[in-house]
Amino acid sequence: MENVISRELLDRVIAISVQAGEAILEVYNASGELEVDTKSDDSPVTAADLAAHRILLPALEQLIEGVPVLSEEGKLPPFEVRSQWNRYWIIDPLDGTKEFIRRNGEFTVNVALIENGEPVLGVVHVPVLDITYAGARSLGAIKRDAGGEKTIGVRAMQPRLDSSQPIEVVASRSHGAGAVDELLARIEGSLGETGLKNMGSSLKLCLVAEGAADLYPRLALTCEWDTAAAQAVVEAAGGIVVDEQFALLRYNQKDALLNPFFYVIGDPSYDWKSLLLG
Numbered sequence: 658m659e660n661v662i663s664r665e666l667l668d669r670v671i672a673i674s675v676q677a678g679e680a681i682l683e684v685y686n687a688s689g690e691l692e693v694d695t696k697s698d699d700s701p702v703t704a705a706d707l708a709a710h711r712i713l714l715p716a717l718e719q720l721i722e723g724v725p726v727l728s729e730e731g732k733l734p735p736f737e738v739r740s741q742w743n744r745y746w747i748i749d750p751l752d753g754t755k756e757f758i759r760r761n762g763e764f765t766v767n768v769a770l771i772e773n774g775e776p777v778l779g780v781v782h783v784p785v786l787d788i789t790y791a792g793a794r795s796l797g798a799i800k801r802d803a804g805g806e807k808t809i810g811v812r813a814m815q816p817r818l819d820s821s822q823p824i825e826v827v828a829s830r831s832h833g834a835g836a837v838d839e840l841l842a843r844i845e846g847s848l849g850e851t852g853l854k855n856m857g858s859s860l861k862l863c864l865v866a867e868g869a870a871d872l873y874p875r876l877a878l879t880c881e882w883d884t885a886a887a888q889a890v891v892e893a894a895g896g897i898v899v900d901e902q903f904a905l906l907r908y909n910q911k912d913a914l915l916n917p918f919f920y921v922i923g924d925p926s927y928d929w930k931s932l933l934l935g
């Protein structure tokens with residue numbers, strides 16, 4: 658496969674994601690009651706999810722000729738078809754729909770490029786904060802906000818542990834709280850006091866990528882479009898996303914789009930395996 662990854666491609670994906678974010682904000686900021694439908698899997702969907710999907714889909718289809726787009730809000734091709742794809746876009750036009758409905762700002766636009774099952778480029782845009790995280794193999798990871806753009810990277814565990822600073826954990830607001838509490842009790846048994854922040858959406862992986870958190874344990878279900886873009890950012894920033902066997906999370910390997918439970922780890926040189934699996 659010829660290389661398609663470039664800073665120019667990343668910038669174009671950022672621009673498309675920001676545009677989708679603007680469409681989401683139009684719905685978010687409109688007066689009147691927000692209409693919420695329920696999809697066949699019982700998850701909520703709004704006009705904002707669909708508006709973002711309608712911007713992302715044609716824009717990405719034009720970006721690299723012949724590369725298909727798999728969207729949470731689009732048609733899902735059967736696995737016999739998808740399994741032939743060695744390169745495709747996977748998008749979650751609005752991740753954190755529950756938080757969108759709660760109006761707490763914790764929702765994101767997610768676009769990832771997958772090659773041979775691995776997330777190689779990703780953009781996570783946070784419309785309310787007007788912050789964009791982006792990263793790609795060989796390009797590193799960046800964060801853009803009103804102040805401009807900077808390179809981001811994960812933070813090392815050792816100086817924190819040496820100076821007895823608590824490690825910081827991020828976790829969902831809505832899913833898997835019981836299992837995370839048990840895990841935290843175990844971590845605190847080894848390392849002492851631990852900080853915990855709860856929030857919605859793929860923003861949690863980005864906090865690990867930028868070195869604001871050390872660990873995101875996801876001990877609840879997600880789908881591949883929820884994690885692909887942010888995993889690309891985490892990996893470009895020096896971190897890893899692993900399942901409960903500590904194997905890197907992979908895409909398009911099976912019929913169901915559900916991910917296994919996983920851990921997002923900032924500093925892979927630390928012995929997380931012993932700490933988490935005990």
Ligand SMILES: Nc1ncnc2c1ncn2[C@@H]1O[C@H](COP(=O)(O)O)[C@@H](OP(=O)(O)O)[C@H]1O
Binds near residue numbers: 828829859
């Ligand atoms: N039972 C389930 N099966 C699959 N995915 C689930 C799920 N429960 C929650 N999720 C996913 O978790 C995401 C929210 O995670 P968080 O709690 O960290 O914000 C949702 O994203 P959407 O908002 O895009 O639907 C949804 O895709």
Ligand SMILES: [Mg+2]
Binds near residue numbers: 729749751752882883
């Ligand atoms: Mg989602």
